[in-house]
Amino acid sequence: MTEPVPVIRRLEQALADDDFAWSLLLVGEDQTDKLATLTGDLRGPFSKTGDGKQITSGFSYWGIGPTIAWANATNDPFYLVMKAGTESFLRHWRKLRPHVENGGFHLVSLGVGTGVKDRTILGDMRRQNPDMFYIPVDMSSEMLRLGTVEPVRGAHFPMSQVLPVQLDFSLDDNMDELGQMLARLVGADPILFTLTGNTLANFESDEDVLSTITRVLRPQDRLLLEVASTSSLDRDAAKAAADEYHQTRAFAEFVTSALRYNTDLKIDNDRIDFRGEVENDDALRVKIVWQNNTGEPIVMGLPDHTEVVLDPEDTILLYTTRKFSTERLKRLTAACDLTPIEHAHSGFRHTRRPSPFGLDLLLLAPGTVEGPAVTTLADDIWST
Structure with a gap:
């Protein structure tokens, strides 16, 4: 009696020549x-500062409505942070690429986004490792479908080597399970994990999330981390950071989309506030909040058909982002026991006046990497 053929193998064969999407x-x-979880977060306590009711990071992209709103925002030429990131990534990646293109790496993309950066990485790495796997991970299944189209079609990457995974990677237990599954899937082969698009900045605790990711890195693995950076940490810089997001209507539509599609709250952009502040003297944080400025209570219906009263001046935190100083990055990587292997930086070029803002791409290794050249490079990175 012959052994039954696993359904996954049969499915691969069944879809090989199918033109359907x-x-x-x-x-x-x-x-x-x-x-x-989303419903519970929207029942938080009263707060004028965005520290009560909230939509946490992954839920901003969760569902088809927010996914479409995100896609529209990324194509808005006035969304300057996104535009600068797309333009600088190829230049940055070329500097870091030699450290990972010849090692037989697989790619695990945490927070798939539009897939444009994954397309660049896959196109380069697959030339050296044609059998590599591409595993995009995101809390939103709709984002996964949207974000994998670009790398698969644009880089002509075979679907038989792609495994999208719906998972909230900010949770310790989830990352532990993901790490175990990946180890069984690829064995001892190294993995390049990527967290691009300044995604780290969107979480309440950047250190907790980076630590959660680091816990699954094996000595042979690497982490590609992209963050927005700043060389200035004063109130004017904080206001300028908030203004970057305020000037694009498409971004405002995106950050309110989770409320629009998960509650019955009527969205008025006059109630959206972009607040910039200096955080811990080593980063700029931008909090985007909805605030009840009507002077009257507002009743908001929740997904479980219950209601919550939004008193005057109450807020809902819609989105958080940051710009990191060198000191903040140094503290984060040290706290998570990560060693910089390579680093690329570029400043924003779209302003007439000098800007303190820029983008950084770092290639990081878990623990201490042996070799005087690596130690010297790490010292050079943090001395800039």
């Missing part, structure tokens, strides 16, 4: 649990 997805979480 199929997409394979490994779901790692119960979506009802995610909806309950």
